[in-house]
Amino acid sequence: MKKGKITIKDVAEYASVSPATVSRVLNDYKWINSEVKERVQKAIDELHYVPDFTAKAMVRGRSQVVVVIVPIIDNHFFTQLINTVIQEMKKYGYYVVVYTTESADEECSFLGSSICQMADGILDATSLKELSPLQNVKKPMVLIDRYFEGNTTIDCVMNRNYEALYQGTEYLIRHGHNKIAFLVGAEGHGIAEERIRGFRDGLQAHGLPWREEYFIQDCWKTKAGIRYASRLLELPDPPTAIIAGNNTLTTGVLEAVRNHGMTPGGDISMIGFEECDEDVQAFARHGITSFRLDTSAIASCAVKLLLNRMEQSGKRAGARVEALELNFIERTSVCAPSL
Amino acid sequence: MKKGKITIKDVAEYASVSPATVSRVLNDYKWINSEVKERVQKAIDELHYVPDFTAKAMVRGRSQVVVVIVPIIDNHFFTQLINTVIQEMKKYGYYVVVYTTESADEECSFLGSSICQMADGILDATSLKELSPLQNVKKPMVLIDRYFEGNTTIDCVMNRNYEALYQGTEYLIRHGHNKIAFLVGAEGHGIAEERIRGFRDGLQAHGLPWREEYFIQDCWKTKAGIRYASRLLELPDPPTAIIAGNNTLTTGVLEAVRNHGMTPGGDISMIGFEECDEDVQAFARHGITSFRLDTSAIASCAVKLLLNRMEQSGKRAGARVEALELNFIERTSVCAPSL
DNA sequence: CTGAAAGCGCTAACAT
DNA sequence: ATGTTAGCGCTTTCAG
Numbered sequence: 001m002k003k004g005k006i007t008i009k010d011v012a013e014y015a016s017v018s019p020a021t022v023s024r025v026l027n028d029y030k031w032i033n034s035e036v037k038e039r040v041q042k043a044i045d046e047l048h049y050v051p052d053f054t055a056k057a058m059v060r061g062r063s064q065v066v067v068v069i070v071p072i073i074d075n076h077f078f079t080q081l082i083n084t085v086i087q088e089m090k091k092y093g094y095y096v097v098v099y100t101t102e103s104a105d106e107e108c109s110f111l112g113s114s115i116c117q118m119a120d121g122i123l124d125a126t127s128l129k130e131l132s133p134l135q136n137v138k139k140p141m142v143l144i145d146r147y148f149e150g151n152t153t154i155d156c157v158m159n160r161n162y163e164a165l166y167q168g169t170e171y172l173i174r175h176g177h178n179k180i181a182f183l184v185g186a187e188g189h190g191i192a193e194e195r196i197r198g199f200r201d202g203l204q205a206h207g208l209p210w211r212e213e214y215f216i217q218d219c220w221k222t223k224a225g226i227r228y229a230s231r232l233l234e235l236p237d238p239p240t241a242i243i244a245g246n247n248t249l250t251t252g253v254l255e256a257v258r259n260h261g262m263t264p265g266g267d268i269s270m271i272g273f274e275e276c277d278e279d280v281q282a283f284a285r286h287g288i289t290s291f292r293l294d295t296s297a298i299a300s301c302a303v304k305l306l307l308n309r310m311e312q313s314g315k316r317a318g319a320r321v322e323a324l325e326l327n328f329i330e331r332t333s334v335c336a337p338s339l
Numbered sequence: 340m341k342k343g344k345i346t347i348k349d350v351a352e353y354a355s356v357s358p359a360t361v362s363r364v365l366n367d368y369k370w371i372n373s374e375v376k377e378r379v380q381k382a383i384d385e386l387h388y389v390p391d392f393t394a395k396a397m398v399r400g401r402s403q404v405v406v407v408i409v410p411i412i413d414n415h416f417f418t419q420l421i422n423t424v425i426q427e428m429k430k431y432g433y434y435v436v437v438y439t440t441e442s443a444d445e446e447c448s449f450l451g452s453s454i455c456q457m458a459d460g461i462l463d464a465t466s467l468k469e470l471s472p473l474q475n476v477k478k479p480m481v482l483i484d485r486y487f488e489g490n491t492t493i494d495c496v497m498n499r500n501y502e503a504l505y506q507g508t509e510y511l512i513r514h515g516h517n518k519i520a521f522l523v524g525a526e527g528h529g530i531a532e533e534r535i536r537g538f539r540d541g542l543q544a545h546g547l548p549w550r551e552e553y554f555i556q557d558c559w560k561t562k563a564g565i566r567y568a569s570r571l572l573e574l575p576d577p578p579t580a581i582i583a584g585n586n587t588l589t590t591g592v593l594e595a596v597r598n599h600g601m602t603p604g605g606d607i608s609m610i611g612f613e614e615c616d617e618d619v620q621a622f623a624r625h626g627i628t629s630f631r632l633d634t635s636a637i638a639s640c641a642v643k644l645l646l647n648r649m650e651q652s653g654k655r656a657g658a659r660v661e662a663l664e665l666n667f668i669e670r671t672s673v674c675a676p677s678l
Numbered sequence: 679c680t681g682a683a684a685g686c687g688c689t690a691a692c693a694t
Numbered sequence: 695a696t697g698t699t700a701g702c703g704c705t706t707t708c709a710g
Contacts, residue, residue, distance in 0.1 A: 005703095007702090007703055007704085008703065008704065008705095009703080017680075017681085018680065018681045018682075019681090019682095019703090019704080019705090020680070020681060020682080020683095020705080020706080021679090021680060021681075023704070023705055023706085024679095024680085024705095026704095026705095027705085031679055031680095032679070032680085033679065033680085036679085036680085050451060050452070050453055050456045051453050051703085051704075052397070052453065052456065052457070052702085052703050052704070053402075053453040053454055053456055053457030054393045054394075054396040054397035054402065054457055054702085054703080054704090055393075055397055055686090055702070055703035055704040055705090056453065056703080056704055056705080057393040057704095058391070058393035058394055058397060058686050058687070058688090058702095058703085058704075058705095059685085059686055059703080059704050059705045059706085060686095060704085060705070061686085063392075063393065064454075065436070065454075072422070072426070074616070076415070076418070079415070079418035079421075079422075082418075082421075082437065083411070083418075083439065086437060086438065086439050087411070087439060090438075090439075095436050095438065095454045096436065096437055096438075097404070097434050097435065097436050097437075098421065098425060098435055098436075098437045099425065099429075099434065099435075100422065100425050100426060100429075112389060113389070114389055114390050114391065114392040114395065115392055115403075115404075115434045117389045117390075117391065117392055118391070118392030118393055277413070278617070344687095346686090346687055346688085347687065347688065347689095348687080348688095356696075356697085357696065357697045357698075358687090358688080358689090358697090358698095359689080359690085359696070359697060359698080359699095360695090360696060360697075362688070362689060362690090363689095363695095363696085365688095366689085370695060370696095371695070371696085372695060372696085375695085375696085390687085390688075391686085391687050391688070393686085393687080393688090394686070394687035394688040394689090394702090395687080395688055395689080396688095397686095397687085397688075397689095397702050397703070397704090398687080398688050398689045398690080398701085398702050399688085399689070399690095399702095400702085
């Protein structure tokens with residue numbers, strides 16, 4: 001064997017055909033003499049020829065690579081998302097570059113990097129608050145689990161957060177609660193706002209007042225959840241039910257409730273969110289009634305949208321926005337308020 | 340603006356220089372007229388020029404991309420690993436393709452794919468049992484958390500599993516135990532075997548017999564851990580201490596112990612493994628004495644080794660094997676055996 | 679059905 | 695200090 005790597009030329013020579021023919025075999029072009037085809041295949045195998053990725057990508061203008069961007073957060077929601085994306089994309093012959101962003105600025109510069117330029121598409125659980133930098137991206141792109149008011153240009157997969165909170169609030173009211181607290185984080189890139197809106201409208205629809213002391217918006221951390229839930233429980237006129245705005249806060253509320261010697265569904269009612277498999281197990285054990293996010297479904301849906309976009313790249317049909325149902329899992333953490 | 344994408348030629352024209360000069364500015368070559376440099380930079384900015392990834396990679400023979408291969412397992416060890424790798428690699432200007440393998444065969448064919456051919460290096464938490472297919476890979480490669488007997492060719496990062504188990508066994512013996520059980524999985528790609536060896540030698544060094552009924556090797560699942568630990572506890576002559584072979588089994592053993600109305604460090608002693616942040620929190624709460632894997636350290640070390648290999652690619656200096664210390668976290672789950 | 683040749687966008691000698 | 699030129703390895707007309 002010679003020095004350098006084996007190219008299509010070497011294979012061609014070895015099989016006594018032209019490079020063009022080898023290329024045709026490689027991309028199984030239909031009308032090739034089957035005897036020639038075999039000979040070429042043999043050459044490929046014997047020389048252990050592997051087509052050059054860069055050359056192929058350059059000349060075809062497609063790389064079979066997609067980029068997934070996630071914020072650098074320890075929530076398993078994202079890791080599960082990535083897993084599903086990788087496996088789904090694999091089915092269609094795509095490889096996945098994973099990138100974690102630490103800030104909006106960093107994300108912007110990454111979006112303008114040559115790796116994004118070479119990718120065929122981008123899946124973005126963006127950290128940006130503004131839509132405009134995203135609209136400059138020329139690649140097919142799908143936003144994951146993000147809500148932008150009035151977005152009509154970029155494809156998007158998210159959950160019916162508004163509906164879920166509305167429904168959850170109603171559910172509590174139907175069970176006789178009228179002192180309902182809601183704990184939520186900031187920085188949800190639209191999702192916190194949607195959940196708050198659902199809660200507010202749920203109360204309003206049933207004529208319940210908005211009580212400032214029952215609404216806490218700060219951050220998504222479990223520790224904060226414990227602290228704020230404790231504060232709620234120690235109020236002179238405490239709520240009879242608490243809604244936790246995401247999975248980590250649910251864990252926090254649960255912990256606070258137990259620290260106070262109370263039982264969810266006994267002395268107090270609560271509704272939570274479960275976003276990962278771990279949550280499901282933990283919350284089921286404690287009978288927490290909650291909304292389940294189907295992470296795999298979100299990922300699959302995003303992949304589907306992106307593939308679709310990539311096929312008909314160019315056509316600028318308006319943004320498709322998929323809003324997935326949140327599954328309401330009724331367990332035992334909601335009871336009638338104890339008087 | 341014209342139709343197609345903007346190339347280095349367009350920039351050159353716009354700035355009235357040659358493409359070569361633009362290229363020099365791009366790769367900040369030292370001896371360029373600063374006035375020209377500015378003009379070129381302005382052209383780049385104004386035209387929103389982004390260098391073509393494929394062309395650059397092709398001509399330079401380097402892509403700034405590395406591949407990370409992990410088995411498709413839900414253990415957070417791997418997700419944490421990937422996170423660290425991405426962030427570390429980012430510092431050095433590398434992007435990361437993540438690939439999850441479902442079988443050894445699939446991994447082999449992936450290793451021979453053109454994406455691996457284009458990557459500058461590979462980080463592999465391999466699913467392979469044999470070393471030989473890996474030895475055929477021509478790219479710089481580092482194996483993660485894998486042990487291959489007699490490997491002298493491929494760089495490798497792993498933990499001192501043998502030493503940990505030896506130490507743990509001794510620790511129990513020093514506390515007066517002589518009926519020590521060990522629960523471990525199969526399919527550890529060398530790591531199960533190393534831990535078993537450490538346990539065996541630990542017993543032997545102190546003249547304790549190997550008792551078949553105290554040794555269970557099946558799988559790594561928590562459920563199996565619960566089942567087998569229960570079986571151990573219900574033995575006519577039960578062990579006074581149990582060592583769990585990894586994090587999920589530790590969870591299982593803990594659960595079984597509690598199901599039997601026992602307390603770790605009270606009625607029974609146990610030692611576990613904590614491999615992720617979640618484990619640390621959960622085990623700390625229950626006072627589980629255990630060995631801590633520093634996932635980030637493993638990842639960083641692997642990245643370091645790989646970068647090193649990539650720099651001096653070509654030089655076939657023998658394999659470097661880094662074996663990281665496992666941190667023994669002494670808590671309260673080990674006491675003297677109750678007689 | 680197959681071969682010849684042009685060129686994708688860039689870098690790296692080699693000139694100047 | 696900058697321009698000219700020759701490819702990198704592949705696909706894809708265009709001829710035959």
